[in-house]
C-alpha cells in the first residue's frame with residue numbers, strides 16, 4: 021500500500037470516528053421552548069392548590085380559586101414577557117423552587133403562625149442567578165401572592181414579600197464573586213426594612229410589634245444569603261446550570277484547557293481574545309449577557325488545539341493545506357467543532373459553553389476550499405458544510421458574527437472606519453441572508469447595533485484614527 025493511500029485511510033477512519041453520533045443528551049440538558057403559558061400554568065396550579073388548602077374544598081371555593089388564579093395568571097402573562105427559551109433544567113428549577121416555597125412557608129406557619137419568615141428572597145435569588153431576571157421578577161410576584169394566601173389573605177405579607185423579592189432582584193446587578201451573595205442579602209434587608217417601615221407608618225400592621233418585624237427582616241435576609249450560598253453550587257452541579265460566578269471561574273486563564281490553548285495554539289488564543297472583546301461589547305450593547313459571550317468566545321475554537329498548524333492564525337511558515345486535497349483540508353477544518361465538543365466533555369465544561377463550540381459556524385460552508393475544489397470538478401456542497409446547529413441564543417449568534425469579522429478585518433491592509441464598516445456589514449448581511457440567524461431571537465435592530473459596536477471596537481483595537489465620512 022502506498023504511503024498516500026495509507027494516510028488517506030487513516031484520515032477516513034478518523035473521520036468515521038468523528039461521525040459517530042454523540043452521546044445521548046441527558047433530558048435536563050435539552051432545551052425547550054418555554055411558552056408563556058407553561059410558567060403561568062404552574063403559577064395558576066400553585067395558586068389554586070394554595071387557596072383551596074386555606075379555604076377548604078367546596079363548589080363555591082373552587083369557582084373562587086379558579087377565577088382568582090385565572091385572572092392573576094392572565095395578568096402576569098400579558099405584562100411579564102418570559103424569555104422565549106430556557107433549558108428544561110431551568111424550568112425544573114423554577115418548579116422545584118415553587119414547591120419548596122409552598123412547603124417551607126406551610127412549615128413555618130405550622131410551627132408558629134405569628135412568625136413571619138419569608139422564603140421569597142431566597143427563592144427569587146436562586147432563580148435570578150440560575151435562570152433570568154425576568155423569571156425572577158415573575159417568581160417575586162407569584163410567591164408573594166401565594167405567601168399572602170398562605171398567611172390567610174394578609175395584604176401586608178404580600179407587600180413585604182414583594183419588597184424583599186425586589187430587594188433580591190435589585191442589587192447587585194452582576195454576581196461574579198461568592199461574596200457578592202452577601203451584598204444581595206444586604207439589598208434584601210434594606211428593601212424589606214423599607215417595606216416594613218411603610219406598613220407600620222401607615223398603621224397597616226398594628227397587630228404586630230415593630231421590633232418583631234425588624235427581627236423577621238434580619239432573619240429573612242440572613243437566611244436568604246445562607247440558603248443561596250449553600251444551595252447555588254448544589255443546583256449548578258445537579259442541574260448543569262451556570263451562574264455568572266461559575267462563568268467568571270470558567271474564564272480564568274489558569275484553567276487547564278485555556279492554558280493548553282495558550283501554549284499549543286497561540287494564534288487561536290489571540291484570535292479568541294479578540295473575538296471575546298468584540299462579543300462582550302456587542303452583547304452588552306444589545307442587553308444580552310456580555311460575560312457569557314466573552315467566556316463562550318474564549319472556548320469557541322478550543323478544538324483547534326488538536327491540529328493547530330492547519331489553521332491560518334497558527335501557521336508560521338509553511339501552509340500545510342498546499343499538500344492536501346481541498347476535501348481533506350475541509351475535513352480537518354470542519355473537525356475542529358467536533359474535537360472541541362470532545363475536549364469540552366473531557367474537561368467537564370458546562371452546556372452553555374459547549375453551545376458556543378457547536379454553534380459558532382452554524383451550517384455555513386467553507387467557501388475557500390469549496391470554490392477551490394469546484395474549479396476542477398463539480399462538488400457536493402454538503403462535504404464543505406459545518407454540521408450545525410444554528411446559533412440558538414443572541415450570545416452564540418454574536419460570537420458567530422464576531423468570529424468572522426475578526427478574521428476578515430485582521431487581513432485588511434489599511435483598516436479605516438469606512439472599510440471596516442463595509443466588511444462588518446457585508447459579513448452580517450451574508451449570515452442573515454443565508455439563514456444562519458434564523459433560529460436565534462436576534463432582531464434587525466440588534467444587528468444594526470452589533471455592526472456599530474464591532475466597527476468601533478475594531479477601530480480602537482487597531483489604534484487608528486477614526487475617519488468619519490462627514491469630516492472629510
Ligand SMILES: [Fe+2]
Pocket residue numbers: 320321356380381
Ligand atoms: Fe471555529
Ligand SMILES: [Fe+2]
Pocket residue numbers: 291295320321423
Ligand atoms: Fe474562531
